[in-house]
Amino acid sequence: MTDRWIELDGLVNMRDLGGLPTRDGGRTASGRLIRSDNLQDLTDADVTHLVHAVGVSDIIDLRTEVEVHLEGPGPLRRVESLTHHHHSLIAAKGEEDLDALAAKALAVPWSPDGTRRDASFWAEHYLGYLAARPDSVAAALRVIADAPGAAVVHCAAGKDRTGTVVAMALDVAGVPHEEIVADYVLTAERIEAIIGRLMSRPAYGHALSQQSIDEQSPKPESIEAILRAVDAGWGGAAGWLRDHGWTTSDVEGLRHHLTR
Template sequence: MTRWIDLEGVVNMRDMGGLPTTHGRATQSGRLIRSDNLQDLTPASVTHLVDTLGVTDVVDLRSTLEHRITGEGPLRATSLTHHHHSLVVESDDDARTVDEALALRFEPDGSRGRPKPVRDADFWGRHYTGYVTRRPDSVGAALAAISRSPGGTIVHCAAGKDRTGTVVGMALSVAGVPDDAIVEDYVLSAERIERIIDRLIDVEPYRYSLPSHTIDEQRPKAESMAAVLTHLRDAHGGAEAWLRERGWREDDVARLRSRLLD
């Protein structure tokens, strides 16, 4: 079964249904959809998502700065419920001009005399773990939005692989999907990495930094997602235990699990 959802205006959208779990049940289709940026959806694509797939909620993991620059996408004109939970540490970007904020947030690798980071699997593993440690409020709120959705939920960022991969991976882990299946889904974005980069490289604000990255630096690698899952297990006892540390009760966890399974 293919999980890819091919619609005009996105290149990295797929359904999280059909994944195995340790409970012996597969995740249900139409409950959780991961995607790249939704700004370019056509009217026909919007209709398909809302009327055919039954999407009711959108969880947007992009920063406030990205929102300032890109504006509202076409799904904002629908009855869908939107949840904005940035996974980056927000600064005083609102007090700066857009150009000033861009220079700080999206400056090219190696600018201002700083060494260019090696964007290998270890780099991205640390990056994903940083979302969990620096923005636990947003990660938890995103997972809560998924759990309370009356229909399907789309989780997205810009490329649909890093921020989206972290939140979706945690949701799947709570549902009982084993680590290897979570990693396998994450790596699927590598099949479309060229299309993802082509879509973003000339677009504000990503055109500031993406040209300094190679395709291979942006390509999802299994070790990166495995690293954040290992961190959650070693430091907290897993994604479910991480949520409990943040005040989730048994019924809260059960609601998220049942949203993806039942």
């Protein structure tokens, strides 16, 4: 699976979701859906490669308003041919301080009293995205379905929020759960480099300094839990989308876009 990495100078966790097997014997299409970490450090050469070689047309930003404000506009904002979509997966609750928002954004596994949470925390965190911001999850998937070129979905690390949206998209495409999980944990190959990039950022550094690399590494049970919950509650991501306003034709459109 590692040949799906897109190697650029300004990021460390970008890969194409093409080439994954589907339950009907097919494969997901390359150049349709790309997952990534923070896009702030892209070089001019990186931007040129993404636009002209990869064929990126749409950017789906899952970060909070605070993160976007602190980070400022990234290099891709200067490209007029790209369409940018902001769909935060974290519901703002009044005037939260930066550390609290960073803890939510990065799924920091410690509670307010300083104790460590167990592995179930991650699964609950991901399910919380669907419960608190179903509008953003559905909107992000709509962008993927309608994108004329490749859609890049990203957050900060490209792991938790991005992983949730990607898992939903791949489930609609008919990718078996074990393959979705395998893609999710592939981020572990780059986790040290991902954290290294974010540590210098004002939005994330303090929160990340209080935990280990292992605590941020993706665990299979985290994404397995969301897939099981969606399967049990709605018969899969397709049913979840229909319950949130999508028609059967809409769902089929996303599936065909990701596989044809």
